[in-house]
Amino acid sequence: MSNYFYSHPIFSFLAFGCSEEWFLSPTYACHHFPLGLLFKELYVCMREPRDCRRRPIVLLRNLLAKHSYDKRYADMNSQRRIAILYLPLIHFAMDYINELESVITDSGNAYTLGVVTSSAPFLRSSDGCKNTFPSSNFTLSERLNQEEVQDILISVLYVIHRVPKRILGALCVEAKQNSLPQFFRLLEVTLEAFRYREGILRTSSERRQSYLKSHGESGRHKVALSGEGHSNNEENGPLSIHFRSLQLLNMSQEVALIVLEVSLSLAHTFADRQMGSLILESQTFSKLFSIHLSLLEECWPESVRLHCFYALSLLINMFRVHLFEEGPLDELSNLIERVLVALASRISTVQHAAAALLHLVLRHGFDAVQAYLAGKEILRSVSTRETLASEYTFVEKLGRSGCQTTVALARLLGVFLTSL
Template sequence: DEQDLRHLALATLKTLMAKHSLDSRYATKEKQARIASLYLPLYGLILDNMPRFFLRDLFPIYFTSSDQGSRDDVSVSGGVAGGVTRHGNSVDASFSKEVLNSITAFSSLAVATGNQADSRGSLISVDSNPSNSDRNSEKMDGCEKFARPQSLIGYGSRCDKLDQAETRSLLMCFLHIMKTISEDVLVSYWHRAIHQEISDFFNILELCLQHFRFLGKRHIARKLAAAVKLAQATQANGTLKGSSNPSQSSQPSSLFPQWMASGGEGHRHARSQTMPIIRGKNALMNPKLLQMMETDGSIQDGDTLSPTDIEANLSTEVALTVLDVLELFVHHHKKQLLQDEGQNTLMKKVLDTYLLFFQINQSTATLRHVFAALRLFVQKFPSAFFQGKADLCGCLCYEILKCCNHRSSSTQTEAAALLYFFMRQNFEFTKGKSIVRSHLQVIKAVSQLIADAGIGGSRFQQSLAIINNFANGDVPLKNTSFPAEVKDLTKRIRTVLMATAQMKEHEKDPEMLVDLQYSLANSYASTPELRRTWLESMAKVHVRNGDLSEAAMCYIHISALIAESLKRRGYWRADKAGMSCVSPEESPVFNCSSLLTSSRDQDTSFSMGWAAFMCISPNVKEEGAMKEDTGTQDTPYTEDTLVEQLELCVDYLWKSERYELIADINKPVIAVFEKRRDFKRLSELYYDIHRSYLKVTEVVNSEKRLFGRYYRVAFYGQGFFEEEESKEFIYKEPKLTGLSEISQRLLKLYSDKFGPDNVKMIQDSNKVNPKDLESKYAYIQVTYVVPYFDEKEQHDKRTDFERHHNINRFVFETPFTLSGKKHGDVEEQCKRRTILTS
């Protein structure tokens, strides 16, 4: 039938190509190139049949478990120019396309010559130099010259799909052509081909990498065992005697590679279950498979090449051939790739093909060549990565970082070297200014890989150490800021990884969880969107625990972040008063009255940024640490985004009874609506401020507002608390939370974590010497503290709100006597005041 005929034809084609390749008469490179031109029409055949290629194992996401229709059927409707339609659960692959109406340039050369002369005429000499008139006529009549011969075009729709063995055979022949064809012919075709043909060419290269990816020794062993088992079972049933003619058993065979490719799943059609295997697949005469059938699947020790070695060598050869073709294309298309500063579809297609090497399993030897090729690629096209949009830079950083977690130490080193080289190129591209682009994209890639690949183990840490070693040993850049920037980046990455790993351990400990989230948010200080994500996560934890004041502060930080981002983008003009130049050192307390400016004055406007929120919290200066990168594709902030965020802040300030801050938050919003002449909203905002001041008057007079209590919590026990051992924290508890209440909560929390018999509470507030404690216990000390103010602050902070807002010093007292006893007579009793600064 048709499938058997195709297998026979492909076997004949491979045998013929092998014969020409090994024939000593055609051993020279020039003769091999001329012979390869004979097989060029195969490329057109592959283009026509790409929708029929086997893709199920390569792209399983396109398939479902439904039984409707065939999994492998792809129908080409409307003749050769029709689109690819889906039948049942057929693959909807990216390679599907309208069948081209033109054949490739080099295919047309071989076929056209063959039509005009005998078979020898197809051996085109690449050394021949056509005249200028011939070249001009070729350019003018390009469409006619590229016309696909009718012998290669099917007039009817083809619904049957090529199996994996057929697909691999076709691609193997294509790769042999690419390896031996003259470079001049390839370059000539690329220069004449239209964009869609170039895209299809790269699609075929990607198919080659996918179909010949190395799956590992265990996977190959399983496939081989399945093939032998089925062959033995079939032989036992007598179906191997497909022909009474003994001579049939001497046919060349390819069952072994076919079974290796198909995964031992058996024939897909019912007819294959009963037809003789020799007839159906030309197959069982593979000596290796026959030998294994006779020895129950074992391989003789004397064999020099095992099936695993064969597959590994084939995978490496395919990958290196594709890499050579890629480098040849890049070398001859530098001008096209640099169009629009590297931000073009051709550049993206080429880079996607390079990155595919990292996305599928490759040998260490192959990856070594890929890393070298990418170093050259980055050096040739730095503007594509460090200028304009950051998409290409982000994709490359993601794949390199993934390789930094590779199980092979040599691959880790190569990946670390490439990442360091990439950052170095960024530094040189900016003429020694910074590595902002690569810094931001590496941090974003790490955040993605934490969820996607679970990076952060010892292998990834080792790669970071290698990068630091490169920075320390780079003598030409030793006196620049580059080494410090690299160390800062690796430090931030480690902080992210450490905090992410610890967050799972402290899911039930709200204070530790928020502290880790804050650490993670700080590590993303240079990336606004990622920092905002973790600040929002902190706010949600605070809301869940009833800490509404802290949630409001998180949203204020987010507002400052958005305002700073808008300011740096030039959303507002710089204020004449120079507010954009305010630094925390020059102006620790910002005058909020300068937020409001006359919107009627065409020469002035209001300037925001983190400095506008200093009167609310001095901590917002952290939001000024973001790095500027015009290519970063973050969520586009607008003035409305800021207004919505500020309105959310006001909502939580009402809920947390922080009425004094509502006016300060509303003032920037008032400036926005003054500019828009939105008097209705202005009236609502002023009424909201009016209500907040009325509420302030009420609570100040009643003195019924409670801001919470503060406790010093210390942990002791290296074997239990690790990094937190001997550290002291200030816990803010809601309203009237007593000492016994917080002590019981912490005791239960850590008893559940370490065991009830391993946790003890220290009942006094005296200074603890860890050496006096037993190492087999975890100790917790809780002490009640109150805010501390010096004389000036005592005078300035008159209201209860001021004594609980923006505080960072606390005090507690412990009794003692000069004789050494804790307590004594009144005249002997002393007390020690301990001041803590957070």
């Protein structure tokens, strides 16, 4: 399939003039037959046993890896055009987001049955054609394991990182409120899947070695077949575990930076296209904001947290009216709380970035208060009513940022007292 793909350059460089080809539609399957066949196989294999299901997932991952390292298409323009061809992969992951998330959050047996409830149709067409495959609401013969989920998510990251931002923004704008929360949910699941957890490698290595000792050669054969084992070098000592930990930490950092870049580009899209009403009327803004706030946690590397502080400053400037004048107070309160926690970090650069962001929040808040009070003074000066009071409440003088700072401090104090 890969050779067929590269022998037909039209599949790699076809200009997209129709949004119908952003989905797995009959038009897409007709114009891009090899990839359409692969995506159809992905949907069908979800109900197959793990041995059959694993092959299309690995094929997709290896195909994207070959695109990434192929010198014939090394320039970024070619990579972007190739990524456009794989846009149906995003909808595939969104269709099965429940199953992907259950594998990440559930600590139960990976071989138990799971039910997938698809949140979107399999084939999409403007002509209203029916699905050519059965409904994707079915019982899996075997649940997805961690390796399969990570392969799917890393393939999705390849697409959303290399696809042109205007195409991704247009795709989200076209989806509107139906798929936007799901897309941000997919980003959250991706962050959770690749979050670095200290000590997890040592625990899994000890569990695997104890299993091999208790079951002997048959246990070793089972671990090798299940794909959960690692190379023999990882079993030799702590050096291999440290090397593997460093690899996972680097991957976690790359994933977080990609998700942060995509989230910020979507925020720019909504601001530039004046789609503020679309993102602010629903819970989409809360999802977008929570993704940024989650990257301020201490489990992320220093570079990720610093990039997140910068992205939050841009986000505050883009949605200043929503945060400091009109919108709900939850996002602002959570932001101030996370920044106050970051001020207690042991990393000096994180402390400085948190202090700068807190100064930006308070400055915007007090500027909004001054504009509000000036407007009331002008109204009072031109009003003929003598009963119009000139006294302002304490809340009005503090403004949103000042009040929510006190709320965040009280909440942190309550958490501290309960932990004693």
